[in-house]
Amino acid sequence: MANLKDLRARINSVKSTRKITQAMKMVAAAKLRRAQQQAEAARPYAERMERMLGSLGGAVVGNPDAPKLLVGTGRDAVHLLVVVTADRGLAGAFNTNVARFARNHIRELEAQGKTVKVITVGRKGATYLKRELASRVIEEINYVGKKRVGFEEADTLATRITAMLEAGEFDVCTLIYNRFRSVIAQVPSAQQLIPTVLPEAAPAGGEAQAQAWYEYEPDEATILAQILPKNLAIQIYRALLENSAGFFGSQMNAMDNATRNAGEMINKLTLTYNRTRQANITSELIEIISGAEAL
Amino acid sequence: MATFDLELVSPEKLLLSRPVEMAIIPAAEGDMGVLPGHSPMIVALKGGVIEVREAGKQPERLFVAGGFAEITPTRMTVLADEATPVAELSRAQAETRMREAQAAYEAAAASGTPEAREAAMDRYLATRKMVDVAGAA
Numbered sequence: 001m002a003n004l005k006d007l008r009a010r011i012n013s014v015k016s017t018r019k020i021t022q023a024m025k026m027v028a029a030a031k032l033r034r035a036q037q038q039a040e041a042a043r044p045y046a047e048r049m050e051r052m053l054g055s056l057g058g059a060v061v062g063n064p065d066a067p068k069l070l071v072g073t074g075r076d077a078v079h080l081l082v083v084v085t086a087d088r089g090l091a092g093a094f095n096t097n098v099a100r101f102a103r104n105h106i107r108e109l110e111a112q113g114k115t116v117k118v119i120t121v122g123r124k125g126a127t128y129l130k131r132e133l134a135s136r137v138i139e140e141i142n143y144v145g146k147k148r149v150g151f152e153e154a155d156t157l158a159t160r161i162t163a164m165l166e167a168g169e170f171d172v173c174t175l176i177y178n179r180f181r182s183v184i185a186q187v188p189s190a191q192q193l194i195p196t197v198l199p200e201a202a203p204a205g206g207e208a209q210a211q212a213w214y215e216y217e218p219d220e221a222t223i224l225a226q227i228l229p230k231n232l233a234i235q236i237y238r239a240l241l242e243n244s245a246g247f248f249g250s251q252m253n254a255m256d257n258a259t260r261n262a263g264e265m266i267n268k269l270t271l272t273y274n275r276t277r278q279a280n281i282t283s284e285l286i287e288i289i290s291g292a293e294a295l
Numbered sequence: 296m297a298t299f300d301l302e303l304v305s306p307e308k309l310l311l312s313r314p315v316e317m318a319i320i321p322a323a324e325g326d327m328g329v330l331p332g333h334s335p336m337i338v339a340l341k342g343g344v345i346e347v348r349e350a351g352k353q354p355e356r357l358f359v360a361g362g363f364a365e366i367t368p369t370r371m372t373v374l375a376d377e378a379t380p381v382a383e384l385s386r387a388q389a390e391t392r393m394r395e396a397q398a399a400y401e402a403a404a405a406s407g408t409p410e411a412r413e414a415a416m417d418r419y420l421a422t423r424k425m426v427d428v429a430g431a432a
Contacts, residue, residue, distance in 0.1 A: 041308040048304060048372045052365050151306040217338040218323055226339055227363060234306060
């Protein structure tokens with residue numbers, strides 16, 4: 001049986017672990033709230049953008065020289081995947097889930113004979129994917145050391161993707177990230193960025209009628225050419241925000257579980273400690289009594 | 296006087312959402328005043344100042360670095376790339392950004408495609424406008 005000193009040391013170490021996980025849980029909760037607010041604040045822009053794109057896109061979509069960002073290159077051979085994960089761990093299966101999802105996606109595409117290129121955003125996904133699929137990873141981006149991800153980062157990435165498209169480096173671009181369904185549920189999902197999936201046309205009725213009359217200045221094509229890169233950036237921005245909100249949600253959960261487990265562990269260890277102590281006392285007493293009786 | 300709903304949103308937040316009487320926006324092909332009952336339009340914006348007017352109040356001025364506006368008879372939605380109230384602009388900051396944009400333009404002019412050059416030019420002009428506005432404020 002373990003001796004008392006060892007048990008005491010273990011109890012203390014588990015106690016300090018519990019303190020750490022508890023603190024991390026609180027921090028994650030506070031950061032989660034902030035990330036959610038940021039996601040909330042970004043929503044109006046995305047919604048208005050979608051509405052505008054809906055009314056614009058319909059007018060141009062049948063046109064043979066519609067911008068590539070909207071209709072793609074017309075081929076389907078080279079796929080670019082943008083995999084968004086977090087920069088840090090200790091968040092349960094958050095990063096693994098999305099990375100595994102990405103891996104399966106890559107395997108599936110390759111089974112169909114497509115070429116796959118990957119841009120990873122976030123450190124954790126990069127390490128995971130590079131382990132077995134290093135040759136597909138063409139670029140790694142991470143925001144280590146940044147307090148929060150702004151629109152600027154998303155914009156830079158969007159510009160990079162647009163340039164690659166212009167250079168004919170890929171045909172289809174898909175974004176893979178953890179969709180934030182709730183604090184306890186993040187769903188890895190894939191969203192096609194290029195060719196753009198146009199939002200459903202507005203339902204028939206007043207709004208749709210009004211849309212038919214829009215005048216454009218300068219003209220549809222010019223506006224579309226400007227709005228599409230913006231739309232790309234906003235989609236990426238949304239993914240980044242959902243990723244960070246999901247990360248903190250997941251981390252909060254993981255740390256909550258860890259705290260609970262540490263508590264259970266402490267209880268169990270304390271019980272053993274007390275039993276051992278009692279057994280020692282009892283055996284000492286027996287020794288003393290039987291010693292006294294022998295006299 | 297009649298009013299229409301003005302919404303000003305940037306990717307990071309909703310900046311303004313309230314009924315106003317008139318707004319002047321820096322459309323790509325010249326400044327444009329919008330009153331209630333304007334015909335439906337979608338316009339591209341260049342860098343410049345949006346002026347919001349309401350009765351009995353000082354006009355409110357906000358700098359935008361470009362974007363789009365969607366106008367219908369009863370509302371206007373401005374999707375700005377970036378928007379700051381003119382009073383909060385700092386001249387020094389604007390000048391730094393102008394120099395950066397200028398350098399980017401020169402790089403684009405030397406090597407880039409005509410489209411890239413034009414985009415860089417637009418950005419440069421927007422930052423120049425920003426300096427002007429910040430200086431005047």
